[in-house]
Each structure stands twice: as C-alpha cells, then as structure tokens.
Amino acid sequence: MRLTPMTAVSVLAMALFSVGCGSEKPDSDADKANTDGSTPHAESDKPDASGEKSNGEYADAAGPPSEQVKSMFGGVKAEIISAKNPITPAKVELGRMLYYDDRISANGTISCNSCHKLDNYGVDSLPTSPGHDGTLGGRNSPTVYNAAAHVAQFWDGREADVEAQAKGPVLNPVEHGLEDGAQVEEIIKSIPGYAPLFAEAFPGEEDPITFDNFARAIGAFERKLVTKGRWDSWLAGEGAALTGQEKAGLDLFIETGCVTCHMGPYFGGSIYQKLGAIEPFHTADMGRFAVTQNEAEMNFFKVPGLRNVAETGPYLHDGSVGSLEEMVTIMAKHQLGKELTTAQVTDMVAFLKSLTGKIPDEYIKRPMLPEDEG
Numbered sequence: 549m550r551l552t553p554m555t556a557v558s559v560l561a562m563a564l565f566s567v568g569c570g571s572e573k574p575d576s577d578a579d580k581a582n583t584d585g586s587t588p589h590a591e592s593d594k595p596d597a598s599g600e601k602s603n604g605e606y607a608d609a610a611g612p613p614s615e616q617v618k619s620m621f622g623g624v625k626a627e628i629i630s631a632k633n634p635i636t637p638a639k640v641e642l643g644r645m646l647y648y649d650d651r652i653s654a655n656g657t658i659s660c661n662s663c664h665k666l667d668n669y670g671v672d673s674l675p676t677s678p679g680h681d682g683t684l685g686g687r688n689s690p691t692v693y694n695a696a697a698h699v700a701q702f703w704d705g706r707e708a709d710v711e712a713q714a715k716g717p718v719l720n721p722v723e724h725g726l727e728d729g730a731q732v733e734e735i736i737k738s739i740p741g742y743a744p745l746f747a748e749a750f751p752g753e754e755d756p757i758t759f760d761n762f763a764r765a766i767g768a769f770e771r772k773l774v775t776k777g778r779w780d781s782w783l784a785g786e787g788a789a790l791t792g793q794e795k796a797g798l799d800l801f802i803e804t805g806c807v808t809c810h811m812g813p814y815f816g817g818s819i820y821q822k823l824g825a826i827e828p829f830h831t832a833d834m835g836r837f838a839v840t841q842n843e844a845e846m847n848f849f850k851v852p853g854l855r856n857v858a859e860t861g862p863y864l865h866d867g868s869v870g871s872l873e874e875m876v877t878i879m880a881k882h883q884l885g886k887e888l889t890t891a892q893v894t895d896m897v898a899f900l901k902s903l904t905g906k907i908p909d910e911y912i913k914r915p916m917l918p919e920d921e922g
C-alpha cells in the first residue's frame with residue numbers, strides 16, 4: 549500500500565511534533581498542520597508493518613513527485629555561494645591545485661584528496677583516516693561533496709563554513725600536521741609557480757599568499773562540489789527516473805520520520821541531533837557538547853546529508869557501521885524507536901541508493917601542479 553502525498557505530510561507533521569517537543573500530540577492536533585484543509589489520513593493508510601511486497605505492488609508507487617515532496621526536498625543549487633567568498637574561476641583553479649597538493653603537509657605526502665578522494669565520492673572509505681605520520685584520527689572522514697551547503701562544518705559543527713574548515717586539517721597533528729598558518733604560507737611561497745596564481749585569484753592584494761587566501765581558494769573550489777543524479781531528474785518531474793521500489797522507500801523515509809532530521813535538498817546538514825535520540829546508543833564521542841559545553845547537546849552530531857550515502861560508508865562519526873541496511877535499522881531503532889521489517893529496510897536502502905549523483909569528472913580533474921624550485 550502506498551502513502552498518498554497528504555498522508556506523508558500529515559505523518560511528517562506528527563513525527564515533527566513528537567521529535568521536536570518530545571511528546572506525542574493527539575492526531576487531531578497533527579492534522580491541523582494540513583493547512584490546505586485536506587482530509588486527515590485514515591489509520592488504514594499506513595503500510596502494513598509486516599509488508600512483504602511483490603514487484604507488482606511497487607508499480608503503483610511509481611510516478612512523478614507530488615507538490616509536497618517537491619517543496620520538502622527541492623532547491624539544490626549548482627554552486628553554493630557565499631557573500632564573503634565569491635566564487636571566481638581563478639580562485640577555483642587555485643583551490644583545485646591546493647586541494648591536490650601533498651607538499652602542503654609535514655612530510656609531503658598528505659593532501660585533502662588523501663582523505664576526501666574526489667573520484668571516490670569525497671571519502672576514503674575507511675572508518676577513520678591515517679594522517680601524515682600514519683596515526684589514525686578519531687572520526688570518519690565525511691564527504692566534501694555538497695558539504696558547503698551544510699549549516700556548519702565537521703561532525704560537531706565547530707567551524708562555520710568550508711573556508712574556516714579548510715584551515716583545520718593542515719594544522720591538525722594527525723592530518724597534514726603543519727605548525728601554523730605561517731608554515732603553510734612558507735611552503736606555498738617556496739613553490740614559485742603559486743605566486744602568479746594567488747595574484748590572479750586575489751587581485752589588488754599586496755601580499756596575496758596568506759593562510760586566509762589558501763582557505764578561500766579551497767573553499768571556492770569546494771562550493772562547486774555539488775552532485776546531482778537520478779533523484780534530481782525525478783524531482784524535476786521525470787516520473788520514470790525512480791523505480792516503484794525507490795519511491796516506496798521514499799514514502800517510508802517520510803512516514804517513518806527519518807525526514808524530521810534528514811530534511812531539505814541534501815537530506816540533512818541543517819541541524820544537530822543526538823545519536824540515540826530515543827533509545828540510547830553508546831559512543832565515547834561527546835560530539836557537539838565539546839564545542840558548546842552545553843549539557844543538553846551531549847552526543848549531538850550534525851545530521852549528515854544523505855546524498856551519495858550508498859558510496860560514502862562506513863557510517864557514523866566513528867565509521868563504526870559498515871552497511872546501509874544496518875544503518876537504516878539502527879536509525880529507526882535509536883532515533884525513532886521503531887522496528888522496520890526486512891522488506892521495509894530493503895525499500896529504504898533502494899531509495900537511499902537513488903540519491904547517488906554523478907561525480908563531476910571534468911571539474912575534479914587533477915591539475916598540473918606548479919613545480920618545485922630548481
């Protein structure tokens with residue numbers, strides 16, 4: 549059985565109430581959220597919890613998106629602009645080089661691309677990543693694709709944007725491992741070919757090779773690391789771009805309440821939530837608490853975006869979960885207090901796989917890097 553669009557919205561409203569306020573609201577209240585005055589959903593519209601489906605049954609889930617679904621998930625951008633750091637071709641070219649340049653690290657072997665491989669959906673596919681001396685960091689490397697659109701950067705949101713973020717790894721002792729911004733500038737200045745590129749990217753500046761400009765160039769490059777795919781074609785009205793099963797998985801994603809946290813065009817990236825919001829989930833990582841010192845945010849993490857999620861495992865902030873099936877089951881249980889059937893998990897995973905976009909092969913091509921002196 550499939551959800552009608554209005555059912556999806558009213559169930560979403562209920563889920564929002566229960567997650568947002570921590571209390572169940574009676575149906576009548578939730579249904580008031582249907583501002584267009586449509587008929588409240590009937591209980592019998594809910595999918596059968598035991599629901600094994602035959603292929604034929606998926607057929608009626610197919611078709612183009614409803615207006616509600618469009619407004620829930622629409623609005624993905626081709627580039628994520630910032631008034632503070634306008635994207636220019638010269639900045640992007642420079643940022644791409646710096647992104648790939650492993651000389652900007654303590655031992656000359658680590659670049660951003662070591663952990664965020666652009667031809668591998670922006671991840672290294674490891675639970676946690678080895679840095680310049682092989683020491684593993686404590687967190688999983690999230691993807692850089694679509695990350696610029698997030699409300700803040702890192703699992704705990706400790707940096708505001710991709711420009712501020714880019715300064716972190718170069719100085720992180722278990723990543724690039726450099727001393728300070730001055731050392732970064734020194735290395736860049738030791739590679740003569742960079743001077744004209746910085747001058748072009750930051751015109752009118754007396755001394756354009758600065759740590760800040762290093763971060764701005766990389767940030768501008770990252771602001772166009774956006775992926776689109778079949779999902780976006782479907783959302784634009786191409787009804788056949790998603791299969792009936794993927795569409796059934798989407799309905800479940802909405803109806804189960806996943807969308808209360810994984811919302812908007814990136815399916816996340818816009819709020820922080822507790823890992824174990826409903827049922828405790830053990831983790832030693834304090835998450836957002838370490839940033840805000842607010843007890844109420846203990847074990848809160850930025851809700852990750854789910855675009856390309858089928859390609860960005862292993863999952864969670866510590867990379868402890870290997871499969872999407874397991875991930876969906878954990879989320880339903882610990883974030884929503886719900887048990888899904890195997891068939892529901894399969895549908896949901898099919899939907900999540902439909903969020904895989906196309907890697908922009910031309911844009912991410914490894915450039916010729918300026919040569920060392922002599």
Ligand code: HEC
Pocket residue numbers: 647658659660661662663664677678679680685687688689690691692695698700701702703704710713714717718722723724766
């Ligand atoms: C040694 C591996 C490693 C290297 C090298 C590295 N990163 Fe990361 N990156 C990580 C890890 C791990 C995190 C998550 C850390 C956290 O949340 O505390 C992260 C987080 C990020 C994020 C945040 C994404 C999000 O969804 O919040 C961005 C953007 C990013 N890195 C870009 C870069 C750039 C640009 C460089 C090069 C200047 C770089 N990284 C170098 C491992 C690495």
Ligand code: HEC
Pocket residue numbers: 567801804805806807808809810820821822823825848849850851852854857860862863864865866872875876879880883884896
């Ligand atoms: C109450 C908020 C909330 C709800 C509801 C929720 N999630 Fe999550 N989800 C999170 C947070 C927070 C994380 C990251 C936790 C961490 O890394 O420790 C996460 C992580 C994930 C991940 C791993 C992504 C990655 O890159 O590591 C997947 C997949 C996921 N959720 C899918 C779902 C699905 C499917 C549902 C519905 C069954 C769901 N979530 C419901 C908050 C939520």
